[in-house]
Amino acid sequence: MQEQISHEHQTKRITIPEAEKILGQKFKCLDDGFVYLADYMGGDQSIVQAARVSYGAGTKKVQEDEGLIRYLMRHRHTTPLEMVEFKFHIRTPMDCWRQWIRHRTANVNEYSTRYSVAIDSAQKTPATEWRMQSTINKQGSSGFLEESEGEELSKKEEELHKLSRDVYEGRLAKGVAREQARKDLPLSTYTEAYWKIDLHNLLHFLGLRMEAHAQKEIKEFATMIGEEIVSKVTPITYKAFKEYGLNSTRLSELDIVGLKRYIKGEDPQIVAEEVFTNKREREEFLIKLTKFKD
Numbered sequence: 001m002q003e004q005i006s007h008e009h010q011t012k013r014i015t016i017p018e019a020e021k022i023l024g025q026k027f028k029c030l031d032d033g034f035v036y037l038a039d040y041m042g043g044d045q046s047i048v049q050a051a052r053v054s055y056g057a058g059t060k061k062v063q064e065d066e067g068l069i070r071y072l073m074r075h076r077h078t079t080p081l082e083m084v085e086f087k088f089h090i091r092t093p094m095d096c097w098r099q100w101i102r103h104r105t106a107n108v109n110e111y112s113t114r115y116s117v118a119i120d121s122a123q124k125t126p127a128t129e130w131r132m133q134s135t136i137n138k139q140g141s142s143g144f145l146e147e148s149e150g151e152e153l154s155k156k157e158e159e160l161h162k163l164s165r166d167v168y169e170g171r172l173a174k175g176v177a178r179e180q181a182r183k184d185l186p187l188s189t190y191t192e193a194y195w196k197i198d199l200h201n202l203l204h205f206l207g208l209r210m211e212a213h214a215q216k217e218i219k220e221f222a223t224m225i226g227e228e229i230v231s232k233v234t235p236i237t238y239k240a241f242k243e244y245g246l247n248s249t250r251l252s253e254l255d256i257v258g259l260k261r262y263i264k265g266e267d268p269q270i271v272a273e274e275v276f277t278n279k280r281e282r283e284e285f286l287i288k289l290t291k292f293k294d
């Protein structure tokens with residue numbers, strides 16, 4: 001195998017001092033998960049460099065780098081963002097990974113429980129953190145169970161984790177193949193993976209997984225990636241992403257009709273009733289309106 005040489009202090013590549021500082025630094029998520037930046041290629045400067053190929057040298061004189069990046073983000077000219085790459089090492093429970101892996105635009109290599117013994121760690125839920133089913137959003141949660149009830153659930157969870165691990169290890173001890181012995185391990189079992197993705201697709205992932213509808217567990221990882229890592233590697237782009245993407249609101253044609261009437265002083269409930277025939281759209285419109293109030 002080729003010897004790996006450290007090019008510290010002599011690389012000609014774009015390096016970002018703030019990113020260099022956090023390379024390999026584990027950011028803890030949930031009770032036993034983590035994410036760290038294993039490697040990266042490029043930064044805000046690489047986006048500007050690529051964009052100027054298409055816009056020509058003339059733009060350089062009139063537009064500052066930050067202005068150019070913000071322009072690209074506003075107008076969804078996304079290919080320059082694909083010039084920046086991130087490689088992460090993550091450790092996450094399998095149920096969270098199941099949502100994560102749906103993002104098809106990344107390169108992945110996951111810990112193999114056919115080849116190796118499954119990681120002996122399952123995500124535990126503290127008594128105060130059992131979330132109630134939301135009555136409004138069928139895919140969401142709202143509020144928490146009473147702690148006394150939560151204690152019972154956490155105790156049962158511990159028993160289940162122990163039993164499933166004992167059964168798994170018992171099978172292995174009898175010589176059962178790892179690929180079959182694993183089948184009754186819970187989804188809370190931690191797995192690890194290398195996950196490499198370009199900035200454009202990473203921002204798409206963060207846009208979906210940092211926002212309010214994402215499940216709490218994956219949101220914790222995504223927020224850590226965004227706030228602790230992407231913000232260091234590509235600070236200008238990340239700021240623009242938050243302003244134009246994550247924290248922005250998309251308005252449909254009907255939203256604009258309703259918003260115009262609301263601005264004129266009409267009652268929002270009546271506007272919503274009259275503009276939207278669909279109950280869900282009506283509710284979403286009213287939620288959007290709250291963003292325009294103090």
Ligand SMILES: Cc1cc2nc3c(=O)[nH]c(=O)nc-3n(C[C@H](O)[C@H](O)[C@H](O)COP(=O)(O)OP(=O)(O)OC[C@H]3O[C@@H](n4cnc5c(N)ncnc54)[C@H](O)[C@@H]3O)c2cc1C
Nearest residue numbers: 099101102103104105106139201204205208209213214215
């Ligand atoms: C809140 C929430 C709830 C969800 N609920 C469910 C659910 O109930 N059931 C379920 O199955 N999934 C669910 N998902 C997963 C969701 O449908 C997507 O699979 C997931 O978010 C990945 O999004 P993506 O396909 O845009 O991302 P990526 O796979 O990263 O793709 C990025 C973009 O690349 C393009 N692309 C990639 N592959 C293709 C392709 N083969 N063909 C065309 N274009 C492509 C698309 O433009 C896509 O948006 C949910 C996701 C969220 C955030």
